[in-house]
Amino acid sequence: MKYLCVGTTPEADPEASAEVGRFLSAELDLPLRRMELPPVDFAFDSRRNQYGSIPVLEMASGLCPEDALKLIGLTERDLYIPVLTFVFGHAQLGGRVAVVSLARLRQGFYGLTADREIFLDRARKEALHETGHTFGLVHCVDRSCAMSLSTRVQHIDHKRAAYCPACLRRLSKGVIT
Amino acid sequence: MKGHWRILVVDDEAVMCESLAAWLREDGYGVDTASSGTEAVALARKTDYAIYFVDLKMPGGMDGIETMMQVRRLRPDASVIIITAYATVDTAITAIKEGAQEYIVKPCNPEEISLLVSRIVKVKNLQRENTILRKKLTRQYHFQDVISKSARMRAILDLAAEVASLPSTVLILGDSGTGKELIARAIHNCGQRASKPFVAVSCAALAETLLESELFGYEKGAFTGADQQKRGKFELADGGTILLDEIGDISPKLQVDLLRVLQDRTFYRLGGAEEVRVDARVIAATHVDLRQAIAEGRFREDLFYRLNVIEIRIPPLCDRREDIPLLVRHFVERFADELGKDIGEISEGALKVLLDHNWPGNVRELENAVERAMVTCRGRVLGEEDFAFLEQDGSRARSCPVPVGMTIQEMEKLLIAATIDAANGNIKEAASRLGIDRSTLYEKIKRYEIARP
Numbered sequence: 001m002k003y004l005c006v007g008t009t010p011e012a013d014p015e016a017s018a019e020v021g022r023f024l025s026a027e028l029d030l031p032l033r034r035m036e037l038p039p040v041d042f043a044f045d046s047r048r049n050q051y052g053s054i055p056v057l058e059m060a061s062g063l064c065p066e067d068a069l070k071l072i073g074l075t076e077r078d079l080y081i082p083v084l085t086f087v088f089g090h091a092q093l094g095g096r097v098a099v100v101s102l103a104r105l106r107q108g109f110y111g112l113t114a115d116r117e118i119f120l121d122r123a124r125k126e127a128l129h130e131t132g133h134t135f136g137l138v139h140c141v142d143r144s145c146a147m148s149l150s151t152r153v154q155h156i157d158h159k160r161a162a163y164c165p166a167c168l169r170r171l172s173k174g175v176i177t
Numbered sequence: 178m179k180g181h182w183r184i185l186v187v188d189d190e191a192v193m194c195e196s197l198a199a200w201l202r203e204d205g206y207g208v209d210t211a212s213s214g215t216e217a218v219a220l221a222r223k224t225d226y227a228i229y230f231v232d233l234k235m236p237g238g239m240d241g242i243e244t245m246m247q248v249r250r251l252r253p254d255a256s257v258i259i260i261t262a263y264a265t266v267d268t269a270i271t272a273i274k275e276g277a278q279e280y281i282v283k284p285c286n287p288e289e290i291s292l293l294v295s296r297i298v299k300v301k302n303l304q305r306e307n308t309i310l311r312k313k314l315t316r317q318y319h320f321q322d323v324i325s326k327s328a329r330m331r332a333i334l335d336l337a338a339e340v341a342s343l344p345s346t347v348l349i350l351g352d353s354g355t356g357k358e359l360i361a362r363a364i365h366n367c368g369q370r371a372s373k374p375f376v377a378v379s380c381a382a383l384a385e386t387l388l389e390s391e392l393f394g395y396e397k398g399a400f401t402g403a404d405q406q407k408r409g410k411f412e413l414a415d416g417g418t419i420l421l422d423e424i425g426d427i428s429p430k431l432q433v434d435l436l437r438v439l440q441d442r443t444f445y446r447l448g449g450a451e452e453v454r455v456d457a458r459v460i461a462a463t464h465v466d467l468r469q470a471i472a473e474g475r476f477r478e479d480l481f482y483r484l485n486v487i488e489i490r491i492p493p494l495c496d497r498r499e500d501i502p503l504l505v506r507h508f509v510e511r512f513a514d515e516l517g518k519d520i521g522e523i524s525e526g527a528l529k530v531l532l533d534h535n536w537p538g539n540v541r542e543l544e545n546a547v548e549r550a551m552v553t554c555r556g557r558v559l560g561e562e563d564f565a566f567l568e569q570d571g572s573r574a575r576s577c578p579v580p581v582g583m584t585i586q587e588m589e590k591l592l593i594a595a596t597i598d599a600a601n602g603n604i605k606e607a608a609s610r611l612g613i614d615r616s617t618l619y620e621k622i623k624r625y626e627i628a629r630p
Binding site: 048054080081082083084085086087091093133138139149151152 | 190192193195196197199200202203204205260283284285286287288290291
C-alpha cells in the first residue's frame with residue numbers, strides 16, 4: 001500500500017516534524033514513513049538571503065521513494081520563488097512533492113514571544129495545505145478551510161487544520177494524484 | 178468563477194515565468210506562459226486571456242510596453258499588468274499611460290498579487306454578468322425573437338421593423354395577451370431611440386387623477402401630499418419612447434390633454450405654470466375597438482387620428498394556430514431553465530390539446546398554461562394529463578349560462594364574475610385563467626362593478 005513520506009532537513013525542528021507526520025497520517029488516513037533530507041544550502045541566494053523553493057522542490061522530487069504516494073519536506077529555511085518576496089511552502093500541483101518552510105511560522109520571526117502551540121498549529125495547517133496541492137486541490141474560497149490562500153501568518157491562524165466539505169468531496173473523487 | 182478566466186504570464190526568464198504561473202495555478206486559474214513578446218501576441222490571437230502579466234524588460238526587440246500595446250490592439254478588454262525588477266518613475270508612468278492596469282515591482286508580496294488578481298477578476302465577473310443580462314434583456318424584445326411562422330404575423334413584424342426608424346406615432350391594436358407591449362418594446366429597441374428610456378404606462382390601472390399626475394408629473398404643493406416636485410412619465414421618456422397601454426380606457430379630460438401633448442409636444446405639470454417640452458415617441462396600444470368607441474362618443478376622433486398614424490393590428494392566437502407548437506417549445510425551454518426542471522419535450526397528445534384549445538387570453542394564456550403544467554409535471558415530458566386544468570377551466574366556463582339576447586359586455590361581466598368566484602376571489606389566479614393581466618382585470622371589475630367574494 002502506498003504511504004505518505006514526511007522528510008526533514010537536518011536543521012528542521014524534530015518535534016514539528018513528528019507532529020506534522022502524525023497529523024497528516026491521521027488526517028489523510030495514510031500509513032506514514034519518515035526520511036531525512038539533505039541540507040538545502042545549494043538553494044541559497046545571497047542577494048535575497050533566502051532559499052529558492054524551486055531547486056528544493058526539484059531535489060525532493062529526485063529523492064521521493066518510488067513507492068511513496070507523496071513526499072512532504074520540512075525545512076527551517078526561509079523559502080521564496082523569484083517573483084514573490086517569500087512563500088510559506090511550495091508544492092507540485094497534482095504532483096508528488098511539496099515543501100514547507102517553518103521559518104515564518106514562528107512568533108519569533110515577527111519579534112513576538114515564542115509560542116510552541118501556535119507554531120505547531122501553523123505547521124500542521126501549512127503541511128495540510130501543501131499536501132492538498134499535491135492532490136490537485138487549488139485555493140479554496142472558504143476562509144476557514146486549510147486550502148484557503150494564506151499570504152500572511154494571520155491568515156493561517158484564522159483557518160482550521162482541516163479541509164472544508166467541498167475540498168473533501170473533491171479529494172474523495174480523487175481530484176488528481 | 179475563477180476557472181472562466183485565463184491568464185498569460187510573459188517573461189523571458191523561464192524560472193520567473195513558471196514560478197508565477199505555478200503560483201496562479203494554485204489559486205485556481207488556468208495559466209499559460211510565453212517567453213517573448215512575439216510568442217505572447219501569437220497566443221493572444223488564439224486565446225482570449227483575461228489578464229496578462231508582462232515583464233517590462235525582454236530581449237529581441239519587443240519589450241513589455243510594445244507587447245502590451247500589440248496585445249491591447251488585439252484584445253482591448255484584457256487587463257495588462259507590467260512587472261519589472263528595475264522600477265523607475267518614468268517606466269511606471271509610460272506603462273500606465275500606454276494602458277497597463279497595474280505596474281508591480283518584483284519580487285512582490287504574495288498578498289499584492291493575490292489582491293490585484295482577485296480585484297480584476299471581480300470586475301470582469303461583474304462586466305460579464307452585465308453583458309449577459311443586457312443581451313438577455315434586449316434579445317427578449319427584438320423582432321427576430323418574436324416567435325412566429327405565420328405569414329400574417331411576419332408581415333406585421335416587417336411593418337413594425339420598418340416604422341422603428343421613423344418618429345411617427347404608432348397605434349397597436351390587439352386582444353389582451355397578444356403581445357402588444359412586446360411589439361412596442363421591439364419598435365423602441367430597433368429604432369434610433371434604443372439607448373434612451375422606454376416607459377410603459379397602463380392607462381387602465383389608474384384612476385383619472387392618478388393617471389394625470391403619473392403622465393404629467395406635479396409641482397410641489399399641487400395637492401395635499403405633493404411635498405416635492407415629481408416628473409411624470411412623459412418627462413421620464415424624454416428622448417425615448419412612451420407606451421400608453423390601454424389607451425381606449427382613458428377619460429375624456431385626459432384625451433384632451435393627450436391631444437395637446439401629441440400636437441405641441443408640450444404640457445404643464447399638475448399645479449404648474451411652466452410649460453414643459455418633451456421629445457418622446459408615442460406608441461399607443463389597446464384591445465378596445467376605437468372606431469366603435471368613436472361612434473359611441475367614448476373616444477375623440479381627432480385623438481384617434483393623431484394616434485393612428487401607423488396602425489399595427491396583432492391577430493389573436495386562434496387566428497394563427499400554426500404558431501402554437503413553436504411558442505410551446507419556446508416556453509418549455511424557457512421555463513425549464515427558470516424553474517430548474519429537466520423537462521425538454523411535450524407529447525403529441527398534449528400538443529393536440531393545446532392546438533384544440535380556443536385561447537381567449539392569447540399568447541399570455543398559453544404561456545401561463547405551459548408554466549402551470551411544468552410546475553406540476555413529474556416526468557420529463559409534458560403529457561395530456563399536465564394540461565387537464567384547461568378542460569376543467571373550459572367546463573367551468575361552459576357551465577356559465579349564456580342566454581341569447583345577452584350583450585357581449587354582459588357576457589364578459591358574467592364570465593369575469595364566474596372566474597373570480599371559481600378562483601375563490603384570487604385575482605392573480607382569475608387573471609391567469611382569463612388570460613389577461615391583473616391591471617386589465619381590475620379595470621374590468623371597476624367598470625362592471627363586480628362584487629368580489
